[in-house]
Amino acid sequence: APPARAEWTGQVGFILSAVGSAVGLGNIWRFPGVAYENGGGAFLIPYIVALLTAGIPILFLDYAIGHRYRGSAPLALRRIAGKLGEGIGWFQVMICVFIAIYYTAVLAWASSYFVYSFDIRWGDDATGFFVNEYLQLADAPFTLHFVPSVLIPLVIMWIVTLIVLGAGVVKGVQRMNVIGIPLLVVGFLALVIRALFLPGAVDGLNALFTPDFSALLIPGVWVAAYSQIFFSLSVAFGIMLTYSSYRRRKSNLTTPGLVVAFSNSSFEILAGVGVFATLGFFAHQQGIGVGDLEGLTGVGLAFMTFPAIVSEMPGGPIFGMLFFGSLAIAGLTSMISIMEVILAAIMDKFGLTRLQATYRIGGVLAVISIVLFGTTSGLTALDTIDNWANNIGIVSSAVAMTITVLWIRGSGRMLAGHLSALSTFKVGRTWLFFVSILGPVVLGYMLVATIIGLIAEPYGGYSAGYLLIVGWGSVVLMIGGSLILTSRRWRYNPDNFEPWPQ
Ligand code: MET
Numbered sequence: 462a463p464p465a466r467a468e469w470t471g472q473v474g475f476i477l478s479a480v481g482s483a484v485g486l487g488n489i490w491r492f493p494g495v496a497y498e499n500g501g502g503a504f505l506i507p508y509i510v511a512l513l514t515a516g517i518p519i520l521f522l523d524y525a526i527g528h529r530y531r532g533s534a535p536l537a538l539r540r541i542a543g544k545l546g547e548g549i550g551w552f553q554v555m556i557c558v559f560i561a562i563y564y565t566a567v568l569a570w571a572s573s574y575f576v577y578s579f580d581i582r583w584g585d586d587a588t589g590f591f592v593n594e595y596l597q598l599a600d601a602p603f604t605l606h607f608v609p610s611v612l613i614p615l616v617i618m619w620i621v622t623l624i625v626l627g628a629g630v631v632k633g634v635q636r637m638n639v640i641g642i643p644l645l646v647v648g649f650l651a652l653v654i655r656a657l658f659l660p661g662a663v664d665g666l667n668a669l670f671t672p673d674f675s676a677l678l679i680p681g682v683w684v685a686a687y688s689q690i691f692f693s694l695s696v697a698f699g700i701m702l703t704y705s706s707y708r709r710r711k712s713n714l715t716t717p718g719l720v721v722a723f724s725n726s727s728f729e730i731l732a733g734v735g736v737f738a739t740l741g742f743f744a745h746q747q748g749i750g751v752g753d754l755e756g757l758t759g760v761g762l763a764f765m766t767f768p769a770i771v772s773e774m775p776g777g778p779i780f781g782m783l784f785f786g787s788l789a790i791a792g793l794t795s796m797i798s799i800m801e802v803i804l805a806a807i808m809d810k811f812g813l814t815r816l817q818a819t820y821r822i823g824g825v826l827a828v829i830s831i832v833l834f835g836t837t838s839g840l841t842a843l844d845t846i847d848n849w850a851n852n853i854g855i856v857s858s859a860v861a862m863t864i865t866v867l868w869i870r871g872s873g874r875m876l877a878g879h880l881s882a883l884s885t886f887k888v889g890r891t892w893l894f895f896v897s898i899l900g901p902v903v904l905g906y907m908l909v910a911t912i913i914g915l916i917a918e919p920y921g922g923y924s925a926g927y928l929l930i931v932g933w934g935s936v937v938l939m940i941g942g943s944l945i946l947t948s949r950r951w952r953y954n955p956d957n958f959e960p961w962p963q
Contacts, residue, residue: 463812463953466531467630469707474635476717478798481638482700483725484645485795486567487693489788492729493669493736494758499685500676501669507677507686508726515903516690517722518895519697519859521888524714525876526866527705529960533805534699535946537706539955541872542865544947549861550806551943553699556854557802558942559935560698561826563843564796565622566834569614570595570764571788578771578781587768588756597837605836612835619827621793626800627819630707634801638794645790649728652783653735656742659774665741668751669733684907692851694725695795697859699802706805710961715884736762743770760844763788800826812952842931848920849932854939856908860901867897882963 469475496504530537535550542549573595577583583590592598597608625633656662676682691697705714737751743766744751756766771781803826804818813821833842867873873893881887920928 463809467707468709469635470631472713472717474631474639475704475708476720477642478635478638478794479695479701479704479717479721480724481642481794482695482704482798483693483721483795484642484728484791485693485695486564486788486792487689487795488725488729489732489736489791490759490763492689492693493733494762495685495689496733497669497737497757499682500673500679502672503674503676504682504686505670505730507683508689511683511686511690512694512722512726514895514899515687515859516694516696517718518892519691519863519900520694520701520718520722521715521880521892522863522866522876522896523696523701524705524718525880527702528708528712528714529876529879531706531958531961532955533703533706533809534802535806536809536955537702538862538866540958540960542870545865545869548943548947549858549865550699551946552854552861552939553697553702553858554803554806554946555939555942556698556850556858557700557799558826559846559850559854559939561796561799561803562830562833563846564792564799565618565827565830566611566615566843567760568789568792568796569611569618569834571785571792572618573610573614574764574768575782575785575789577768578778578785581768581772581777581781583768583772585772587772588765591764591768605832607836612831615831615835616827618793618796619823619830622796622800623819623823623827625797626804626823627816629815630801634797637797641790641794645787645794648783648790649731649735649787652780652787653731653738655776655780655783656735656738659738659742659745661741661743661745662738663741664744665737665739665751666734668741669737680910684910687904687907688852688856691855691859693729694722695798697862698855699806700798703802703805704798711883711963713884714880715886715888719886739767739770742774746773809955810946810949810951844921845923845928845931846935849935852911853908853915853936856904856911860904860908863896863901863904867893868901873897879961879963 469478496508499507526537526541530540532540533550534553535547538546538550540546583595595610597606597610625637627633628636695701708714740751740754740757744754754766756762767784768781771777771784774780800823803822804815807813807818807822808815866876873896877888877893880892881889915928915932919925920932
C-alpha cells in the first residue's frame with residue numbers, strides 16, 4: 462500500500478501556507494501595473510467580479526477535489542475522471558514545471574537587490590546597471606555564458622527551496638510559511654506606511670484609483686482581470702488542489718478558502734497603494750505627472766524603476782531592503798508551493814520517497830533553470846514563457862478541468878455537498894452556476910480571444926520564429942510531457958480507493 466499522506470498540523474498551518482502560496486511576485490509587481498494599464502480605479506470592478514465569479518468558486522473546486530480524492534493533481538483528477546482527468550492533472554504539473562524554472566530567477570534577482578540595497582549598488586543608472594552589469598544581457602537570446610552575479614543567488618535559492626521541500630509538509634513547507642508570512646506582513650506594512658508619507662504620494666494614489674469607466678467596455682480589461690485573479694490566487698494549476706490534499710478528514714473547507722482569498726486580494730490592493738504612492742513621489746521629484754512615467758509594469762517596475770526611486774529617497778537603503786526583502790519572501794513561499802505540486806505528483810505516481818523526489822526531480826529542474834537563467838540568455842525567454850504559461854496554460858487548464866469534472870463527469874452536486882458538509886459557509890446553486898456555466902464559458906471565450914490576439918500581433922515585438930519555439934513550443938512540451946507521464950505505470954493502484962465523505 463502507498464505510504465500515509467502527510468497532514469498539516471491544523472487549520473492555521475494550512476491557511477498560512479495557502480496564503481504564502483497565493484501572495485507572491487504576482488501581487489507585488491504584477492497587480493499594480495496591470496491595474497494601472499487597465500483603467501486604474503475602474504479595474505477594481507472587473508477585478509472584484511473576477512474574484513467572486515471565478516477566483517473563489519474555482520478555489521473551492523480545487524479544495525473539494527484535492528480533499529475528497531486525497532491526491533496530487535494527476536492522482537486526484539484520475540480518481541474523479543479517469544485517464545482524461547489524469548492527463549489534465551499532469552498538464553497542470555507541467556505548467557508548474559515551466560513556472561518553477563523562471564520564477565526562481567526573479568526570486569534570485571530580488572535577493573541580490575536586497576543585498577545591493579545596503580549601499581545602493583546600482584548607483585544613478587538603475588536600468589543600465591540591471592541590464593548591462595547585473596544580467597549582462599547578450600544582444601541575441603541563447604548565448605550561454607554564466608553570469609556570476611545571477612548564478613550565485615540562483616543556486617542559493619534552489620538549495621533553500623529544495624531543503625524546505627525535502628524537510629516535508631509540516632517541518633518544511635508549513636514551518637517556512639508560519640515564519641515567513643508574519644515577517645512579510647510586518648515588513649510590507651512598514652514599506653506601505655513609509656511610502657504614504659513621501660511627498661507626491663497622493664498623486665500616485667490618484668493615478669491608480671481615478672476610474673476610467675470607459676475601460677469597462679474593453680474586453681481585454683476583463684481578460685486581464687480574470688488572468689490576474691487565477692495567477693494571484695494560485696488556482697486551476699494544481700497548487701490549491703495539492704495543498705488541500707494534506708488537510709485532515711474532518712475539515713472546514715470553504716471558510717478558510719474565503720480567508721485565503723480575501724487576504725490575498727487585500728495584500729494585492731495594499732501593494733498597489735504602496736507601489737503607486739512611491740511612483741507619485743518619483744513623478745513629484747521630476748516635476749512630471751504620474752501618467753508620464755515609464756516602465757510601470759513587470760520586470761521593469763521592480764528592477765529598473767524602483768531602484769531608481771530608492772536612489773533618490775532619504776532612507777533609500779532601508780526602503781529598498783523592505784521592498785526587495787518582501788519580494789523575496791513572498792516569492793519563496795510561492796515557489797515552494799509550485800514545486801510541491803510537481804513533487805507530490807511524482808511521489809504519488811512513481812512511489813518515490815519525498816527525499817528521492819526532491820533531489821532527483823528538483824535537482825534536474827534546478828540545473829535547467831540555472832543553465833537558462835544563470836546565463837546571458839536570461840530576460841527574453843523569461844517574459845515569453847511567463848506569458849504563455851499564464852495566459853494559455855493556466856486558462857486552458859481551468860477550462861479543461863471544469864468541463865471534465867462538471868460537464869463530463871457531472872460531479873458538481875456531489876462536490877458541493879462535500880464542501881458544505883463541515884463548513885460554516887455553505888455552497889449550493891450559486892457556486893454550481895459559477896463553476897459549471899459561467900466559468901467554462903467566460904474562460905473559454907478568454908482563451909480564444911488570447912490565442913487570436915497572439916497570432917494577430919507578435920508578442921513583445923519578438924520574431925515569429927522565436928515565439929514559435931519559445932512560446933508555442935512551451936505549450937507543446939507541456940502537452941507532450943503530460944501525455945508521456947499519463948502513459949506510465951502507477952507504482953500503487955490509484956483506483957483502489959474510497960473517496961472521503963466528510
Ligand atoms: N500566486 C503566486 C503569485 O501571485 C504565483 C503562484 S505560481 C504562479 O505570485
